Amino acid sequence: MSADPGPHIVFSVEPDEARWRGYVLKLGTSRHEFSEPDSPSFGFGSLYRGPGAMLDQWVTLLEGLSPAGGAVMLPYNFSDQCTGWLRASSPDGVVVEVQAGWSLLGQYCFDPSDFASVGASLSDFTPIPNARIQGRISDVLNALKACRGTYINSIFAQD
Numbered sequence: 001m002s003a004d005p006g007p008h009i010v011f012s013v014e015p016d017e018a019r020w021r022g023y024v025l026k027l028g029t030s031r032h033e034f035s036e037p038d039s040p041s042f043g044f045g046s047l048y049r050g051p052g053a054m055l056d057q058w059v060t061l062l063e064g065l066s067p068a069g070g071a072v073m074l075p076y077n078f079s080d081q082c083t084g085w086l087r088a089s090s091p092d093g094v095v096v097e098v099q100a101g102w103s104l105l106g107q108y109c110f111d112p113s114d115f116a117s118v119g120a121s122l123s124d125f126t127p128i129p130n131a132r133i134q135g136r137i138s139d140v141l142n143a144l145k146a147c148r149g150t151y152i153n154s155i156f157a158q159d
Contacts, residue, residue, distance in 0.1 A: 010026055010027070010028055010029070010133065011026065011027060011028075011098065011133055011135070011140055011143045011144065011147075012024075012025070012026045012143060012146075012147045013025055013026075013055070013144070013147040013148075013150075014026070014147065014150065015150065016033055022034070025076050025077075025086075025100070027086075027098060027100050027131055027132065027133055028130070028131070028132060028133045029130065030100065030128065030130060030131035032076065032077065032084065032100060032131070034076055034077035034078070034084060053113070054075070054112060054115075055144065055147075055148045056148075057074075057115065057116065058074045058144060059141060059144060059145065059148075061074065061088070061116060062074075062088055062096070062137060062140060062141055062144070063137075063141065065088065065090045065093060065096060065137055066090075066093045066094070066137055067093040068093050069089075069090040069091050069092050069093045070089070070090060071087065071088065071089035071090070072087075072088050072089075072116070072119065072120075073085050073086070073087055073088075073115070073116075073118075073119025073120065073122055073125070074086040074087075074088060074115070074119065075112065075115050075119065076100070078107035078112075079106065079107060080106050080107060080108065081104070081106050082102050082103060082104050082105065082106060083102070083103050083105050083106065083107060084100065084101070084102055085100070085101055085102070085103055085119060085122065085125060086098050086099065086100055086101075087099045087101060087125060087127070088140075090137060093137070094136060094137060095134065095135070095136060095137070096134070096135065096136070096137045096140055097132060097133070097134045098132060098133050098134075098140060099127050099128075099131065099132040100127070100128045100131035100132065101125050101126050101127040101128050101131070102125070102126050102128070103122050103124050103125055103126070104124055105118070105122065105124070
């Protein structure tokens with residue numbers, strides 16, 4: 001990773017107007033459609049509180065990469081047979097690389113409120129070629145926070 005990746009990155013989560021509760025993740029030049037988990041409660045006793053909570057957890061985990069660096073896994077696509085994940089890694093707590101990929105872990109095999117520990121133990125993450133960005137952690141966080149309001153507002157508009 002270079003020391004100064006520049007201020008322009010393409011990272012967003014946007015509503016997909018063609019699908020109910022569907023969304024589009026834009027990561028560099030790649031585009032990934034995804035939906036929320038099948039059930040907002042996602043199982044008996046779950047602490048999952050919906051997509052706003054998931055994005056809030058993304059922010060918290062990404063903020064944890066500063067100042068020392070590290071790696072975190074963020075889920076973004078839930079299906080019965082597999083789960084899409086973003087691997088965010090930073091060697092220095094300043095620059096982060098975000099790589100999209102897949103795991104064969106299905107959405108019913110874990111509780112989304114506990115995805116941090118699940119992501120840390122994924123052993124079958126398979127990167128999607130060319131589905132990555134590199135930028136300053138602060139820029140990725142700003143882009144994510146800006147997207148969150150649009151994402152949440154679209155849910156209320158669809159309901």
